[in-house]
Amino acid sequence: MDELQYGSVLCVKCSHSRRSAVCPRCGYTSCWVRLRWHGTAISIWHSADGKPLTYKDAGTILVKLNDEIEKNEFDPARYSKKVKNEKSVDALWDQFVTQKEKVWSPGTASNARSIRKAIEPLADLVDLATFSAQYCP
Numbered sequence: 001m002d003e004l005q006y007g008s009v010l011c012v013k014c015s016h017s018r019r020s021a022v023c024p025r026c027g028y029t030s031c032w033v034r035l036r037w038h039g040t041a042i043s044i045w046h047s048a049d050g051k052p053l054t055y056k057d058a059g060t061i062l063v064k065l066n067d068e069i070e071k072n073e074f075d076p077a078r079y080s081k082k083v084k085n086e087k088s089v090d091a092l093w094d095q096f097v098t099q100k101e102k103v104w105s106p107g108t109a110s111n112a113r114s115i116r117k118a119i120e121p122l123a124d125l126v127d128l129a130t131f132s133a134q135y136c137p
Ligand SMILES: [Zn+2]
Pocket: 011, 012, 013, 014, 015, 016, 023, 024, 025, 026, 027, 028
């Protein structure tokens, strides 16, 4: 893979920058793609069909991303589940707190709003459909 202008391929296990199919540092094979785009960190961990990325897969994605950026066709939301999820978690959390405000004390509601930033990193782990059904019916 040639040196690309945007993004990098990293090792899933040790986050070492990868230039080969097997990580020289830890021997792991799966990769992820990291890209900073207008201040947002975009991480791609899986292929479109949900499989872990091989070095080759990650390289293919990175080439495609760079190509799209060059052509001004890049849409981060299309690649990153996290970008989409962060927005939804944001909205769901807000909805959840707004509902609870009726039963919570004002201090509790205000605290709940302020921890919203803290739950954003969980966006990848949260099944939004479940969260939504359970807390924001
Ligand atoms: Zn490694």
